[in-house]
Amino acid sequence: MKEVIRGFLLFCSLVSTVSAYTLSDEQNLRTSLLTGYDKELRPGIDRAFPLQVNTSYFLFSINEFDMDTGKFTLTGFFLQQWFDERLSWDPANHNQTNSTIILQNKIWLPNLINTNPFEDIRGLGSELISVRVSSTGLCEWYALQVLEVICDPDVSKFPFDTQYCTMKFFIGGYLPYEVNVNFVTSEVFLQLYHENGVWEITASTTHTKLNLYGYEEVVVGLHLKRRTAYYTVSLILPVLAISVLLGFVFILPPESGERLGFSTTVLLSIVLYLTLIQDMLPESSEPNVSIIGYILVSYVMTGAITVIFVIFGFRIQSSCKKPVPRFIASTVKCFRRKRKGVNSAESLETKSVAIDEDDNDGVSWIEVGRFFDKMCFIVSLIQIAISNIIFMSIVYS
Template sequence: MEHLLFKILFICFMDDFVYAYTLTNEQNLHTALLSGYNKDLRPGTDRTYPLQVNASFYLFSIKEFDLDTGKLTITGVFQVNWYDERLSWDLTTYNQTNSTSIPQQKLWLPDLINVNPYENIRGLGSDLIKVIVFYTGLCDWYALQAFEVICDADVTDFPFDTQYCTLKFFIWGYQPNEVNVNFISSGIILTLYTENGIWEIADSITHTQSNLYGYKEIVVGLHLKRRTAYYVVSLVLPITTIAGLMGFVFLVPHDSGERLGFSITVLLSIVVYLTIVQDMLPEASEPNISILGYILVSYVLSGAFVVVLVIISLRIQNCPSDKPVPQSIVQLVRCCRRRGKKKDTVEPINEKSGPVDDEESDEHVTWYEVGKWFDFVCFISLIIQLTLTCVTYFSIVLS
């Protein structure tokens, strides 16, 4: 017990001893370090070896991603550290002062320039940021900044799309054999990240690559996946439900007088809904237009085609009874009769007239019956077309 108490007192004493330096000690340290210091020369006593610079990227938030303009705005911080032997000192000389903060404009910095900016080319950091310098010469620089970069979006699978965006940086003014940058981690560090309501980070990557001229580029990559719940509920399901009503117009009795009005109402509903959701759809045409845009256009064309079919159906069912039905249509109706008739149906036998001939009973075909079979075929065709459209769309965007 006494031994443990001694250890605690010794640690507390050493802690007070380490941080016992005064303002005068730190002021003298700054004077000594910056006297004759040339920030235009890179660190490194032996110039035959490149300066090793280690980097990490912490993402704070995704502020904005405009698919129409290709503008991605994120907030993050680069942690960059390197050794500058000119900034090392002896602890005993300055009363155990083990670290100090120096404004970044007074020290040499690796000039990381963003080479894919949305507007202005700018480097990391600002005059408000300081560099933490340790007595070993280790410089630790936290460059906090809002980055605006160009990200060419592919909206083909909207709203089930994923995007890959990169931040590219280049150390300006140095040859590849003078400064070498390495990432400590293989991905973006998300310990300080605040979730975005529209995009989620599916994956991330940080690495260096050589460009066409042999210079190293520092790349921070983000795989962004859209959160689809809102778009499915407010966009995909409603428009699909409205489109599904188009086929049911052929189940409305033709003598009710509501068929044409029902079909036009469904068509107008699709057109009105299309104008409402137009702001949600991105306007980008490169590399491809959104498949959902083609789906909406196909629904509008189908609605217009349904109106034409309803008019044709009404014309068929209101044809004069004395007008003969063309033989080709008679044959089609007879074929539909045979397919619709159950195989196990037993026909009654008339004792006086003998067995009923199926062919004789099927000879008479009216325009009213032609219209009924026409409605049936249109209904089945539209339901199949809508089902195939939905299955094809989801199989493409979710594959």
């Protein structure tokens, strides 16, 4: 019996909450509300107090971020709530009509005007959007908008860069003591957000501030981080591998005749990657130029110097008929590896070279060339390692 009574009471409560108003009731209500309504006057009976507008921003998607032009396009909507006493009524006088829908161009709106647009300055919403008005005068406006704003990119750490892009608005014509905008939360609502393939949102911010002209400025900011998996696999790792190859040209046998062609091919590969990266980056050099651009330029310079050293190494090998200068022979002898035993049999290469034992301390041009290749190989690897360490320390700092 108790369960039956409890079920009946629940049913009665549900029935009592169902609105039974008709089309005529809502039509009469809208006629009553809009008769004599002046949408150019802001709500608020007591003008000594500002109208409080509660707002939130819901982000749907990031559509585009053009690094060349700084065009940042995204889709979302502002949910704005305020009280308009002129749009309040007693539901009992209108057959329990608790709410209605009114097109946004028929009532006053706290229309936010974008102050950092990419092209045209315009407000929110459109003629297709309506405002839901409740009997208490509470107005709820879902201002859906595709926004195109200017965001100056900082590519100094490309492709491991982070960006901070903002959307700035103000309610035109109203000072803070007339209309006061309050964000419900200090962050953007991302429950409806669809992930972007290039950019990841690491943080967001929403706040208001006074600009230089005394108007209240509404700011919505997004902290973006580039997704680096694609660039790491297709750009960073190949460049690092090619740069390491620069040093290994010096361990190729000189008689193979492939040194010059190998070093030139590696140099052209680095130049190709430099061209590809330059196409990805904006032409503007402010605030900073990409560090990877400097690294690739250093690789190009290293490649050019490598080609010069290869040619110089060939020149050393062709100087067999000339005596080795004493200071060169002394340097080579200081860094000569110690051998376990003395080989009494001379190689065919040594026999073909005229050596003055008193002038060059037993050092031939062939040994000078090998010593030169070894030093170039070590220095090249050290230079590449230092460049890569500098690059990684900067991008992860």
